[in-house]
Amino acid sequence: MRTFILVMAVLxxxxxxxxxxxxxxxxxxxxxSARKGFYLAYWLFFxxxxxxxxxxxxxxxxxxxxxxxxxxxINAFLTLLVTQLCFALVLLAEDVVRLKxxxxxxxxxxxxxxxxxxxxxxxxxxKFISQLALLVAALPFTSFVYGIVRxxxxxxxxxxxxxxxxxxxxxxxxxxxxxxxxHSGSFTDPxxxxxxxxxxxxxxxxxxVFTGDLVNxxxxxxxxxxxxxxxxKAPFGQYAILGNHDYGMYAEWNSxxxxxxxLEQLKQNIGRMGWGLLLDEHIALxxxxxxxxxxxxxxxxxxxxxxxxxxKALQGVASDSFKILLSxxxxxxxEVVRHHPAHIHLTLCGHTHGMQVGIETPLxxxxxxxxRYRYWAGLAQELGKMLYVNRGFGFIGFSGRxxxxxxxxxxxxxRRV
Numbered sequence: 001m002r003t004f005i006l007v008m009a010v011l012x013x014x015x016x017x018x019x020x021x022x023x024x025x026x027x028x029x030x031x032x033s034a035r036k037g038f039y040l041a042y043w044l045f046f047x048x049x050x051x052x053x054x055x056x057x058x059x060x061x062x063x064x065x066x067x068x069x070x071x072x073x074i075n076a077f078l079t080l081l082v083t084q085l086c087f088a089l090v091l092l093a094e095d096v097v098r099l100k101x102x103x104x105x106x107x108x109x110x111x112x113x114x115x116x117x118x119x120x121x122x123x124x125x126x127k128f129i130s131q132l133a134l135l136v137a138a139l140p141f142t143s144f145v146y147g148i149v150r151x152x153x154x155x156x157x158x159x160x161x162x163x164x165x166x167x168x169x170x171x172x173x174x175x176x177x178x179x180x181x182x183h184s185g186s187f188t189d190p191x192x193x194x195x196x197x198x199x200x201x202x203x204x205x206x207x208x209v210f211t212g213d214l215v216n217x218x219x220x221x222x223x224x225x226x227x228x229x230x231x232x233k234a235p236f237g238q239y240a241i242l243g244n245h246d247y248g249m250y251a252e253w254n255s256x257x258x259x260x261x262x263l264e265q266l267k268q269n270i271g272r273m274g275w276g277l278l279l280d281e282h283i284a285l286x287x288x289x290x291x292x293x294x295x296x297x298x299x300x301x302x303x304x305x306x307x308x309x310x311x312k313a314l315q316g317v318a319s320d321s322f323k324i325l326l327s328x329x330x331x332x333x334x335e336v337v338r339h340h341p342a343h344i345h346l347t348l349c350g351h352t353h354g355m356q357v358g359i360e361t362p363l364x365x366x367x368x369x370x371x372r373y374r375y376w377a378g379l380a381q382e383l384g385k386m387l388y389v390n391r392g393f394g395f396i397g398f399s400g401r402x403x404x405x406x407x408x409x410x411x412x413x414x415r416r417v
Contacts, residue, residue, distance in 0.1 A: 005054045015084050016046045022091045022130040053077045063252075068188075071399050078398055079144040083137045090133035091125075098123050140402075147357075147402035152395045153192035155199050156405040160379055160412070162386060164345055167322055167415040168290035177205035177234070178409035180328075180350025181213040181243065183394030185221035190228070196393060197228050200408050207285070208234040210275060211350040212243025212299065212328030216396055217251035219266035230273040236285050240275040241296040242266075243328040243351060244304040245396075278326060280312040292322040295344075300336065301329030301351065308332060314342050324348065330375050333387045346386045348411075352376040353392040354404030367404060377404070 023042060027035045056073035060066055105121040177200050187193050200208075215221040222229075232238060246266055253259040270277050278296020285292050295317070297308030308327060317323065323344050325337065330349040337344050354360075354377045358367030369376045380387040391407035 002058075005057060008057075009050050009054055012050050012081070013047070015081075015088060016043075016050075018091065019084055019087050021125065022087065022133050025125050025127045025130040026134065028127060049076070049080070074397070075144075075148050075399050079141060079148070082144060083141040086140050087133045087137040090129060090136050094125065094129045098125075143402050144400065148400035151401040151405060152356075152399060153189060153196065154401065154405045155196035155393075156407055157199065157203075157410060158378070158391075158407050159410045160388065161414055162346065162379075162388075162411060163414050163416040164322070165416050166320075166345075167413055168287075168292060169415055170288040170290035171292055171322070171413055172415040174207070174287075174292075174413045175203070175205040176207045176209060176324075176348075176409075176411045176413070177203045177232075178209050178211060178348050178388070178390050178411065179393045180211040180348075180390035180407075180409075181353055181392030181394055181396075182210070182222075182225075182229075183213055183216055183245070183392075183396045184225050185216035185218065186394055186396050186399060187225065188399075190225070193225060194228055196406065196408065197231060200232055203408070203410050205234055205410060207236040207294075208232050208238040209294075209326055209348060210238075210240040211326050211348055211390060212241050213245045213350065213392075213394075214240070214243070214270065215266065216245055217248050217262075219248075219262050219269055222266070222269050226269060226273050233274070236287075237283075238273075238275045239283070239294060239296060239326065240270055240277050241326045241328060242277075242279070242299055244299050244301055247299065247305060249305065278313075280309040282313050282317055292324065293317050294324050294326070296326040297332070299328050300332040302331040302335060304329060310336060310340060310342075310344075317342075319343070330373055330387060330389050333385075334374050338382050338385050338387075344385055346388065346411075346413075348388050348390070348409075350390045350392055352389060353395070356392075356395055356398055356400065356404055357402045358404045360403060 020042065027038050030038065053073055056070045060070050060074070101123050102121040109121070179200060246263070248259050248262045253262070267277055276283070278294070280297050282293050282295040285294055295310075295313040297310055297313050299305045300308030310325070313325075319342065323342070325344045325347040327333065327337065327347055327349055329351045333347045333349060337347050352369050352373050355367045355369035358369070359365070360377075365377075367376060375387055375389055377389050377391050380389070388409065388411060390409050391404055393406050393408070395401060395406070
């Protein structure tokens, strides 16, 4: 832990030093006293803040305890880091050009008269570029501030119509509302959460499903919100599975028994909300004499808990039955489900949060999480099987969302004719 903090501090200081080259251009025409005061304030702020972040990071990950102050420090660090990186990228582009000019001048210098040679082959920095860097850096800064203040509760509906050749005609038009990754331990605004819940209720779907990570660690985190989430009802029921955080794997427990008691308490809380918990099992959904099967597995995620047992959940399900699987982590689909001999028509996942930061437009869909997960948000289809990855209802780690807003999924099943 100390080594990681030290490496981060050194890299951050190098970034601050590099950007200082551009800051100097912005203040070049100031009075000497004002310029010196500004430079001193720049360095005192960043060195002091990095020390504060190192302390906050150490406390957070050695005690597994997050106070509002520690969360504020982490949010501020991420905001400043992205802002500094954007500023540095503009300076770097200028430096590439400066180096090319310097190389050209150096190669040409032997054929020039001494009086024609510039004092230095490296051209100076231009104030305009530093001003441009400041303008570019302002965009992520304002985006992150918005994401921290408002974006984390900007609940967004994602509607998707899914077509299947063998969907029983009685289920044509059947709708599912999906929530995932509530992370109730991170909430600070109960009224905003209620607005998101109300939006889910208003969809009046036939079935409600939740695909894991109800809490960050402690079963008690959901208790202030149980009455609110218990409002979600659907004609065909409400069903949930566990995610990696629900097992309490990131908390420090006094004993294995205490950890297990926490998990049992969480399971009881899920039941008290009126949600059926599927642990490597299935239920039959019947409508007008036709049946489809809803399966739910415990968490299975590459690099996390690989506990879910799909074969166990499939026991007693006919091979030609229409099947919907709830599985928290989309790596389960890419590594197990899509190659499984059983035809799982649709798998609903969460887990990635879209990393809570990214860009989603009709032309561009990008998030850093795509370098870890092949499918990280929305619909995917391979080998005749479908996957839908929910972007998450809550947040964790970074207390905000930028470009990847909290999601309420509404999926409509249609029979292809």
